[in-house]
Amino acid sequence: MKSVRIGSVGLGRLGYEHAKNLSMLLPGCTLHAVCDVDEERLRSVAEVLDIPHVYTDFAEMCTDPELDGVVIVSPSFLHVEQIRIAMEHGKHVFCEKPLGIDLAQCKEAEKVVEVHPELVFQLGFMRRFDPSYAEAKRRVDAGEIGKVVLVRSYTQDPRSTIESTLKFAPHSGGQFLDMCVHDLDLVRWFTGSNIKNVWGLGGVFEFDLYRELNDADNAAVMVQCDNGTMGFLFTNRTHAAGCNVETEIIGTRGTLRIAPVGTKDLLQIVDEHGARQEYYPDFMSRWHTAFLAEMQAFTDHIRNGTRPTDMTVYDGTAVSEAAYRCKESFETGKMLPIR
Structure with a gap:
């Protein structure tokens, strides 16, 4: 099996998770290099994970002729430029969501990817790689529940991490983004339809910082798709029991x-204390298998010369x-309608 050599940029919580998976848990993959502006963090991670090459400059990392692809887990405003740099150097790209911080950046990313059809581009919508979600998609596509009528999806982060959440809030892009x-990606994926209308609701029920950011600490969205399918989404970061993600797909036959x-x-x-079941403590543990599977898919595409067919740069823009x-x-x- 050909070993695929990867360079990864960004060593925050999710960046470190991807680095661990790439360096230790994926067969046929070598984490050849890591990049981060925090040099102390960079060298510490490289030592722990035994990564041979470190960079504080992303463009310099992309000049390494031994790299096959890069994994982008940097701040969102850097994504488009880093996609461009990587592809101009002939590197396959995995990019975490979102594509950019506004629609113009997303459109720019589309143009960059279009210029390089020979290269793999994959987005970080990891729920599609979770075994339960993948099985649900198979059953939907097989027509087992008839026509999809409504998708209900909740995403709640644990209250135990609220301190770091509040520090991240000014740079997060807000609850909706x-x-x-x-x-929103799940709605499009399960319905096979683009979103037509949205109605965003929410409020500040506890944490005043969100009011200063013109954001909500609890938010919901009503969705209508082009084919008439409905969606209801709810999100917050203060779930007392831990990480809670649940989805329901209601069809005409099941x-x-x-x-x-x-x-x-x-x-x-x-x-x-009674009878209870414990929740996942955070999103890292909840999606561990999915994070592994999406990276396995990315490196397999590079190795086999294939391309993702149902998850493209255009999905990133649409969502x-x-x-x-x-x-x-x-x-x-x-x-509001989608323009």
Whole structure:
């Protein structure tokens, strides 16, 4: 098996998760280099994961002739430029969401990818790689629940991480762009239809910082697709029990439910506090298998000379555009069409 050599940029929480997976858990893959502007963090991670090459300059990393591809987990405003630099140097690209911080950047990313059809481009919509979501998609496509009528999806981060969440909030892009994008992607994926209208709702129920940011600490979205399918999405970052992600797909002939309770396993604990099941403590543990699977898919595409067929740069633009309109709808109080 040909070993695929990867360089990864960004060593925050998710960047480090990807680095660990690439360096330790993926067969046929070598994490050849890492890049980060924090030199102390960079060298510490390289030492722990035994990565031979370190860079503080992304463009310099991309000049390395031994690299086959790059994984971009840097701040969102850097994504488009880093996609361009990587592809101009002949590197395959995996990019975390979102494509950019506005629609113009997303369109720019489309143009860059279009110029390099010989290169793999894959987006970080990891829920598509989760075994339960993939099985639900298979059953939807097989017509087992008839026509999809409604997709309901909740994304709730744990309250235990609220301190780091509040530090991240000013740079996150807001609840709709940072969190709802995954749910919006699921709506498009399960329905096979583009989003037509959105109505963003929400409020500040506890944390005043979100009011200063013209954002919400609890937010919801009503969605209507081109084919008439409906969606209801809810998000917050203060779920007391831990990381909770649940999705329900209602069809004319049946319903599929994924994690109606976001427990980490099937264990039920019975003690002096009563009976309970424990949740995943954070999104890293909830999506560990999916993060591995999406990186395996990326490196397999490079090795086999194939391309993702159902997840393209245009999906990234469509989902980001819907998220931007959700934010605008929330700010204006009006249901808005997708332009």
